[in-house]
Amino acid sequence: MNRYRSHNCNELRKKDVGNDVLLSGWINKKRDHGNLLFIDLRDNYGITQCIIDKKNTQFNDLEKVQLETVIKINGEVVNRSTETINKEIDTGEIEVSIKSYEILGTCKELPLPVFSDQEYSEEIRLKYRFLDLRRKKIHENILLRSKVISFIRNEMIKMGFLEFQTPILTSSSPEGARDFLVPSRLNPGKFYALPQAPQQFKQLIMVSGFDKYFQIAPCFRDEDARADRSPGEFYQLDLEMSFVEQEEIFKVVEKLLLNTFKKFSNKKIITDKFPKISYSDALLKYGTDKPDLRNPLIINDITEIFSRDDVSFDIFKKLVKSGSKVRCIVTKNTQDKPRSFFDNIDKWAKEQGASGLAYFTFEKGISAKGPIGKFFSRDALMEIMKKTNAKIGDSIFLACNSKIELEKITSLARDKIAQDLDLIDNNTFAFCWIVDYPMYERDVISKKIKFSHNPFSMPQGNLNEINFEKPLDILAYQYDIVCNGIELSSGAIRNHIPELMYKLFSIAGYNKDEVNKKFSGMINALSYGAPPHGGIAPGIERIVMLLANEKNIREITMFPMNQNAQDLMMNAPSEISENQLKELNLYLNVKK
């Protein structure tokens, strides 16, 4: 028999009444009645109420033991009378009458209470993370994360994927995020980098003939934190497949995500087949490439209306003449909303740095009510209604600006208006694919052509017919998966043809030598018989956050760093000894 426990703290039931048991755990809560003491004993599995009274010689000692002390209890399982049954806990029908106890681990005065629903400052939570992690909510989040990861691993194996590990110490990559660097003792002056993602390795695994790979892969990027982005490290479900087209990857990911979300959440999933939206459509209809499809509002372009003679809204007309566009959002059945509803949105838009949102409401007999209504003829209004699917009683919000500025403000306005009208169902998941990303874009500042996303992506179309003279028109087999407005991952069919890769890189301003040097491992491997292949890498934390309904990534991470990338519990990063520096051939030149 185990020396510490015969049962865990969530195991005992009515059938155990009369038995002698051993329980070990933390003192979650004491209720001291002077001559009678209740102790809630807690472990990973649950809580069992234990009870002791004055007749027991150990009563006076146990009465004084601190919360969160780890104790072992020897006692008898006894029935609770009907009035004292606690339905909140699984063991609520019984309690353990303490015969003796023993302290296994003492506890100092607590810097933060464990038994409490209060919020605490991040600083204290992170410094005493081991205490914080005992608390119910976050303890359950971490358990959920563990279950989600093993479920995903299982599903992947069931689908015939092989799990491989790839190096943690690798080479610095020239593109993308800042690398974390590790000095090499054996190679003075040289550095390893921690992988930002196993991108090149997973492609090499395909070239090595393994066909289907996955890994719950740690990724390291030295970039600033956000609420949904840890500084430093995060995990991806990294996967790659050979001899596939985009659709087959979609199938695998849809199946995996549906199974995972159905298993771990009761929320409704809007469509089992994820809709596909082209990148350009997404920017037009939602103003962003990560639309929240729970939100029914759609953005329309009605620029043409403002070149009509029977529209006299001169501010917009003038702007349209000089190249601006007009986009709008129609809200259903809002004719009875008070003036303040519209004005608040206009005011809000101004606070966002836009020049405001013009608005009016379509009324019976086709007229427009609102400050700018008088500038539109009946015909013009009918045309707008046709273009936007608006009906009598609907309202319309309009903005006029450059394409980029319009996307920004209409995307924000879409969220804001939906919130104000309470149009978003928080009890659903809405997935979609964003497809047909452009291969290149023009850098806003330098005006140079650059890769818009992954330079290793395969361009679309017949490879002999691609017009390299018009690089901005080239689309890539590149895709994102989005859920409730959160980007879960991006992926692509990879370019496995070295000559094509040189060509694509040359458009972005890299010559052959540079490509050879920067991506030597990859480009070399692709020249020895590479299979067509592609993949994707959903973010594990993003998935768990959606399932746990948490906005902050630290709520689903065991030992996160703070915003300044410090681990307050382990004191990382820390200074190192002179000897260590010397061995690594490093000297410090820290600016104060």
Added chain:
RNA sequence: GGGGGUGUAGCUCAGUUGGUUAGAGCGAUCGCCUGUCACGCGAUAGGUCGAGGGUUCGAGUCCCUUCACUCCCGCCA
């Protein structure tokens, strides 16, 4: 690198237009209480009001500087 928010007891917070000795709940300590499950009741201890400087007869409160935490922008192929 830039912008916003927060910082008062071990923890969570209140603190009025600048005005006496800075308060509450939880926790701690001590006492009372045999059916609680946020047990109850009474008492006690506990404060560099993040730090430094300034204005003022007088600063938790106003001003400046600075530090910490956090949210956002930049950044994250």
